[in-house]
Amino acid sequence: MNTKPSSRASGHIVILTGSGGSAESGIPTFRGAGGLWGGHDVMKVATPRAFCAQPQLVQRFYNERRQILLTKEPNAAHHAIARLQKEHSGRVTLITQNIDDLHERGGSPEVWHIHGELLKSRCTHCGMIHACREDLGPASVCPSCHGTGRLRPHVVWFGETPLFLEELDARTRDATLFAAIGTSGLVYPAANFVHIARSRGARCIEFNLESSDGVFDEFIAGPAAQTVTAWVDSFLGHTR
Ligand code: NAD
Numbered sequence: 001m002n003t004k005p006s007s008r009a010s011g012h013i014v015i016l017t018g019s020g021g022s023a024e025s026g027i028p029t030f031r032g033a034g035g036l037w038g039g040h041d042v043m044k045v046a047t048p049r050a051f052c053a054q055p056q057l058v059q060r061f062y063n064e065r066r067q068i069l070l071t072k073e074p075n076a077a078h079h080a081i082a083r084l085q086k087e088h089s090g091r092v093t094l095i096t097q098n099i100d101d102l103h104e105r106g107g108s109p110e111v112w113h114i115h116g117e118l119l120k121s122r123c124t125h126c127g128m129i130h131a132c133r134e135d136l137g138p139a140s141v142c143p144s145c146h147g148t149g150r151l152r153p154h155v156v157w158f159g160e161t162p163l164f165l166e167e168l169d170a171r172t173r174d175a176t177l178f179a180a181i182g183t184s185g186l187v188y189p190a191a192n193f194v195h196i197a198r199s200r201g202a203r204c205i206e207f208n209l210e211s212s213d214g215v216f217d218e219f220i221a222g223p224a225a226q227t228v229t230a231w232v233d234s235f236l237g238h239t240r
Pocket of ligand 1: 018019020021022023027028029037096097098099100102115128170182183184185186187198207208209210222224225
């Protein structure tokens with residue numbers, strides 16, 4: 001490893017994960033597939049306009065993603081991040097752009113899903129959010145208001161505002177160490193977190209197969225399951 005663990009042992013670590021963090025669990029990234037997600041143009045399946053124009057196509061797309069997710073398991077990177085959250089003497093904030101639940105199943109005690117969660121539905125009428133493992137469609141009934149055909153996946157589509165931004169901006173300003181794992185840095189406002197952290201003096205590390213835009217202090221190349229695990233082992237070894 002070419003990384004030197006932070007000397008500020010009890011500092012606040014902010015981690016941002018992207019779809020590359022779940023790639024080794026068998027969930028494809030979408031930039032990696034030429035801008036396609038599950039074989040679809042994201043603008044045709046991940047926008048409010050698409051849902052308005054072709055609700056059944058959009059529901060089918062997310063139904064398929066949900067059923068695939070239920071067959072997948074967290075990888076070593078998810079487990080390592082959970083260990084860091086539990087064992088680091090300071091604060092660890094885990095922000096993810098992923099809509100899967102692999103951080104939770106990997107043992108993470110707290111996960112901020114800024115782009116929502118595939119295993120939840122939201123009622124377009126009453127706004128209530130519910131756990132959801134089954135397919136959604138025109139016959140789905142909201143458990144709260146009992147309306148039919150009003151449930152949508154609780155995910156943030158392109159053109160919608162990501163969740164928890166105010167709280168997470170504040171936490172990122174407080175970071176001493178910022179780590180971006182498996183994210184292309186092309187989706188805003190998530191891509192802005194590194195700039196916030198850096199402007200406040202945090203050390204910024206990128207874990208990816210290829211370096212993004214050079215704003216990080218350090219780039220650690222390779223598959224996340226390997227690099228993140230080695231880095232967490234090294235970091236906790238140095239701070240315990
Ligand atoms: P992205 O697809 O734009 O970029 C993925 C990045 O991960 C790339 O930079 C790639 O080089 C890197 N990568 C691929 N495999 C890797 C590995 N094994 N180890 C380390 N890095 C690896 O993803 P993004 O930046 O997260 O943005 C995509 C958006 O699509 C997100 O908003 C997310 O909501 C959605 N999405 C989510 C999932 C999921 O929940 N697992 C999957 C696909 C897309």
